[in-house]
Amino acid sequence: MVQEGYAVDLHVKVLDEAVVERAKARGLDALVYAPHFTRLPEIRRQAEAFSDDELTVFPAREIFTGTWQQRRHVLGIGLDDPIPDFITFDGAMRELARQDAAVLVPHPGFLNVSLGLDDIEAYAGTIDALEVYNPKQLGHHRDRAQSFTSDTGHKPFASSYAHVRGTVGEAYVTFAEAFDDVTSLSAALKNDAERTLFHRDGISHNFRRAVEWAHLGLENTWGKFDRLMLQGTEPTHPDQVAYDGRFDDVKVY
Template identity: 60%
Template sequence: MKVVDETVAARAKARDLDVLVYAPHFTRLPEIRERAARFSDDELLVVPGREVFTGTWRNRRHVLAVGLTDPVPDFISLDGALSAFAAQEAAVLVPHPEFLNVSLSADEIAAVEDRVHAIETHNFKVWPQKNSRAQSIASDSDIPTFGSSYAHLRGSVGEVWTTFDRRIECESDLVEALRDGAPRRVYRRNGTAHRARCLAEFAHLGYENSWKKVDRLMLSGTEPTHPDHVAYDGNFDAVSEY
């Protein structure tokens, strides 16, 4: 999920979900953790995640990390991000491979496959042919899979989900299941409502990729996940792309 609030949590519970991964764009880890904890309870676990934008805005690649203990900024090199994830023993996931200009390609995945724990083979936001392509990439690489609603809109929660062969009681359980390649299956809903929500999510890309966001992200270096932000204390200067 890219958004979580009372509505999202209630809808997740109504759809019998046990765990949500909350990974909003351009938000620092402490804030993500605080919000995830706020909406976790005995019925629903919300796990914090960071979908890091590696590279430059024009040549960005998304990589999702679950289980980070320390913040990692956006717009650093792919190698720099993967090294930071490995140092924290986070689970490293590839969302929406080969989708538009924001995703790792098959060749890029092959080059780092020993540092990746799962590839997304069903993303609610992308077209069926792209999901089929993702399945082929995962099969060729022999990397475990996962699926998600990738929801930027509240009504999309639970349209796609992943089940594991074990209960996930806490964040470390999920990280362990992902890193160890625990058996899992990916499911999705069907029908007219499902397709309509998919179209709404895809339409949301217009804002996600707008120049308004570019301006907000890159002008001053003071944005929360910019590598020059004081919060990172210069730790990522060597791998910064800006």
């Protein structure tokens, strides 16, 4: 049962009617929707289409910085302008700071897709929160993330990081206040609003974690081959006309 407060799953990758139904059944008030390789206008359109009086979907972008071999992910909430993938980490952080977006660090210290302690300390003034729990993290990943928050003083957060519908609502955060729009959520995160972190446990939760790990394996084998070899240029590549060449100086491909 969801605890008292405004309950937000702060990072999901999937969104459709089944996701909305599950989020409501879990007692959530809001989702933050940040799919991979999807442009901000489309994310906003989908977020608006699936929001209603019972559930708000906030648009966000998990930005894929660097190359496939040296990639670091950052989550921007409250963006004014689109930011592409495949740009340098420094370039992405400068642009997030320029837009005064809330900057969250998903899965810190996780495999080769995450920010390490040196990265977090270098941009301590830009970063607003570190993720200390999602179902994909193993115990040592969570311990490392917790140690990062202790070392840097950043606020923690939790999310389902759901790539599979059934994982939505497995981890979430509650706030004392409700948020009317993504700007107010972003402001709360930037101002270190008090929050309480929750996650489910038990056999069902462990099953959901296993399903997410299976999806991770698929995503990093066939999914990567499909993107690299079979598909055209990603919609979020900095060469796309939508970005008007603004990121040519920081693109990595």
